[in-house]
Amino acid sequence: MNVESGGDGVLSRRQYDSLLDAAETYREALVVRLCGDVGLRPAELARLTIDDVEQARIDPPRYLVRVPPAEETRDGRTAYLPTRVERELRRYARSNDLSPEDRIFSVTPRRLQMLVSGVTDRAAELFDDPSLADISTGDLRHYFAHRSLVERGINPRVVKAAGGWRSFEALESYLPEPTEAEIVDAFEAVERPSDPRGRDRQRAGEGANAAAVADDSIVRLLLAASDRYALVRLDEEGYVERWNRSAAAMFDYRASEIVGTHVSAFYPDDAVEEGLPERVLSAALEESGYEVDGCRVRKDGSTFRATEVVSPLRDDRGRHTGFALFVRDVSSYYDELETLRQRRTELERRYTLAWQQRALTESLLEAADHEAVETETCETLVRDAVYEFAWIDRTTMADRRRNWRVASGIGPDDVDRIEPDGDEWERPDGGANGSGDAVRGGAESGDGASDDEIAVRVAELATDGEGTADVPETLEGVDGGLVLARVPLAYGETTYGTLTVAAGREPAFDADERAWLETIGRQVGYAITAVRRRNLLLSDRVVEFDLTCRDDGSFLVAASDRLDCRFELDSLVPTSESTQLYYLRLEGAEPAAVFDLARESERVTEFRLIETYEDGWRVEFVVEGSLPLLTLSEYGVTVRGATIESGTATITGECAGDADLRTIVDGFRAAYPDSELVGKREAERTVRTAREFREGLEDRLTDRQIAALRAAYFGGYYDWPRESTAEEVADAMGISSPTLHNHLRKGQHELLRTFFDYPSGAEGSEPVGTEPTGESG
Template sequence: MSEIDAEFGGDESPSSSAAAALEHVVDPVVIVADGRITYTNGAARDAFGLGTDDSDESQPGTALDGWETLETAIDETTVGTARRVELAASKYDARVHREADAATVIFQPDLEIESTKSDRVVKDRAIDEAPVGISISDPDRDDNPLVYINDAYQEITGYSYDDVVGCNCRLLQGEDSDEETIAEMAVAIDEDRPVTVEIKNYRKDGTEFWNEVTLAPVRDDDGEVTNYVGFQNDVTARKEAELALEQRTEELEYVLDRVEGLVQDVTAAVAGATDRSTLESAVCDRIAAEPAYNGVWIGERNPATERIDVRADAGDAPEGLSADDDHPAATAIRTESTATDTRDGSTIAAFPLVYNDIEYGVLAVRTATDRSIDDREAVVLSALARAVASGVNARETSRVLATDAVVAVEVDVTDTAVAPVAVSAAADCRLEYRRTVHRTGDRTASLFTAIGPDASEEALADALTDRTDLEWRVVVERDGECLLEVSGGDDPVAWLSGRGVRVQAIESENGRARLTLEIPRSADVRSVVEAIEERYDRTDVVSFRQRERDGDTREEFAVRLEEELTERQFAALQRAYLGGYFEWPRPTTGEDLAETMGVSRPTFHEHLRTAESKLCQAFFADR
């Protein structure tokens, strides 16, 4: 601060002693406050032709040459500092001394002015035009008031220069400004160290914004703090995104915590149920136990009535719902996708129960309030619906193996995507299905007996050259027939078994395969047949008939096999099994076992091989 500024003390006009001193200053001196000239010394009155009776003398724009340049310089000068100004339209240059309420301007001819390209001017302009808010405060003044703000500060906060100069920076704070953050800034200022915080501030119009504030002390050559500089950056968009992410994360953690137990319990119900009805009831009861839901039910489309019959429910379940209705449950079955709707003040969401393209019904839930079901919740419930459908499929498949009451269905398939159809169409041979065998991983292959002129590896290789989608090999080759292992293409055996259907036989010749299927009477036979017709082009249903399943029980099979073995064959097989002969390493030898039977080793092995052959024939011959 200059001596003149100190004498004036920041008033709009100098004291009488200061005024007397200024009258002897040869350079023109003018004091400007609130856009008016409040004092001129004699040199100024002479230089600018100002008289005591001039009515315009208080208007600097009229009285002073180069006032526009001076006015801008005054606005840009930090309180408590001085600035040199070049006045191109005047014979004078000026030095501006800025105080909070007024500015003293000294006009000097031939004053050395810093070039606009000088380092100081470039730095001043950089601060004025910086894209971040910059403010400077003076800790030597009471309450550490702001003495400078740049344009970006004004744009961010809505406060003008005159609004904030002379005020503490806390004017940006409001009711939701964090007290701990405010205290952190205060401590840093007390300790004369820099600090960066993020705090909710308020613009002049009262709107909130997130302000990234950096405060740092400015020191003189002696290391004393003379000012504080503040940098303000509006980070509202980034902060709101972070807070939204935190909220979504918290909500997701809540959902996951709640869903974890639900998924575990539903999975346990699916795994532990002995039949389909028990499974469906347990699932409904468990989901309905969640406070979020007011009702849960599982329904199934009745193909005879085209209505959705409720199989199990816990709470709210509709009655007499048509499969063509606009209810979410009907929509979910028709579209095989999730459907939601708001009815009677709550949300109903329905999830199809589908496994391997077989429809097992629909799972529907009603929320306890008028809240919507968001995507995350829908994903969880969809996963539960798939688990239920898988469990139902497993129960239906088990029932196929256990039940004796079946519907025998014969269908003719000519779709060459089916492996036996493709082979019989390309090669001159007839295929008879024997059984399915497991390969590595989850892959399976089917064994067929091939009979005919092309039932050889060489002939099949020529016939199937173009069918690169098929993998095949001849396991055993005899005159006019071979045992053929085939994988790839469309495997109807695996596909149908996943739907609770047992393939009894496949016979394929001239590109047409007849499949003999067994479907439990209690199953939706029509749905299974429709699925076959939809999957395979040019499918013809040959016959339907209800019957009891053929085949022995385990006890009957054992009795029949024992009757086919001679006493010596049965004894050799029994002693080999009980003696651990089929284990590795073997605890006994064929010679030891032969000695227990009182026969030679070659005789024992002959009886054992014959018994093994009869066992394999009984097990594999009709499968």
């Protein structure tokens, strides 16, 4: 279709718009516009720069383009550059970082012709119109001339100069022969009196029409720039007449597939059955426009969320000619909205968990004993529907039934009916929540925590469907299912039991929540330890008991068995939460043999010989991890004495009179199975007054030692800084400095000996191991 040589074919406005819709890049659309709206040739486009654009008028802004001449001629020309094209041209230059001297299209004229040819081929395929494939750059110049001369009525001399035609004969073929009616209409001005204001109004009207055309072009560019906005033209009955490239991308139909199809093809089946498409068109016709939100359907059956605006179209006489359908894909907006809702729900859940932890902390501070700690824990966690229910099982041997249970939200007897078996508790990386995040901690069975076990285990519990006949009444109102999480209640190496909670929400027990539950487990374990120790310190009556332990998991038990020796505990000094100093009397084996075994133990980190007696030795061990004495101490027990001989440890301890001794023994046996309780008795707590302490100490000090201590104390020797030196105190007493130091050393030794182990070796002696202190309570 080459009309520049004088053919009769003229490119229609619809065909020109189809080319613009088929342009896939900003560059392609700009080349088409420069040919069809400005009348430039490919050779002229190849030489064009931003410097060639000149603003001819400021208000309103108007632009000209100085078309550079070819190398073989010195003649250039000036063409009119529409405002919208000037904006697009400068935007293209900015986006490609072009300087004013750079060529806008740094390709050959032939390459520009091929670019236009690619657009026309694509338009022919997209709009199923083979005639579009034959359009050339010359046809676009023909379109420019025809529209300028015929549709816009521009002076032919102006069109000739702006388009670069050498004579009017080149333009004559673009002008059709006028009809008689056109001749009469053209000379209508002769019959009208001159009216400048009327001409002004006519020109104003022409300017308004041009602005409307420009606005249409801007809308088309905006729609073509995104696949989320579609414009569809419907006839008066709602059948598709035409749509833009964005609509094709949004609904995934070719023009040949959708043209002539009713708009109901874009609606879901249930909406079509309800007559929604017809109601929307009727409402748009009655209200001169209608907006609706809903799901729309693509060719492949997939749906997306869309906002749809339908406006009726009318001709100059007001007759209804069809509808303009504007569709916006708002799926991403609703996806983001749903994400924000989920995030808000998650924040509300975390806020509730934080408040529950605060409430739990306050309740634990008020708990008076072990049972109160467990009860407050379960009731607080179930409060405000954070969890459906919660229960705590005391630690016992694996082959014995749990004999103590505190529950909230569910009856203790109902727990056995829903509690999963041991192999149903899954690790987080394969559990119900599927998060795949491992959490460090202890075992579900009640053993001490270790690195290769996890603190929180999860299991699913179905409350509907098959196999629910035995579900307790308290769960009959729960839809779907529950997820259970179990965490040990531990302090140090000691586990007091397990806390199990159930959640009926999604998601349940993610990595953060499991970490929070792990903290709760440690917090409750610490509270149990604190109340046990506090009650022991404040109790007037105590229970003394004897335990034997033959478990070779203890280094001292194993060493006494292999070497047939005897250890007697002098003192146990904790240096950190996991490290203790043991001071022991050794009999029946050489220290070197014991130290050889200690080197093989992973828990014994240091050892040394302290003192040698006639019948034995005093040795020191630094031990990391739990041993039987520390396990009892963490249960709030004061160790009164311990002997380890021939593979058997005999430990004497005391606990508060109201303490649950069975829980202590069962917890100890959970860590050291080969153990048993061999005796218990109640006793009044022995209270030694300050006067008794002083009288006992005075009996063990000589007069010279007492005199030296008094002189040094009241003379300021123990002050800091010292008020008196040792020489000054010795001179005051009339003795030598070495004699004073000898008296002071022996006196201080007796003072510390009386405090730590008086009366040595007697029945009812003070504890040689650790005992509860105010630090933990």
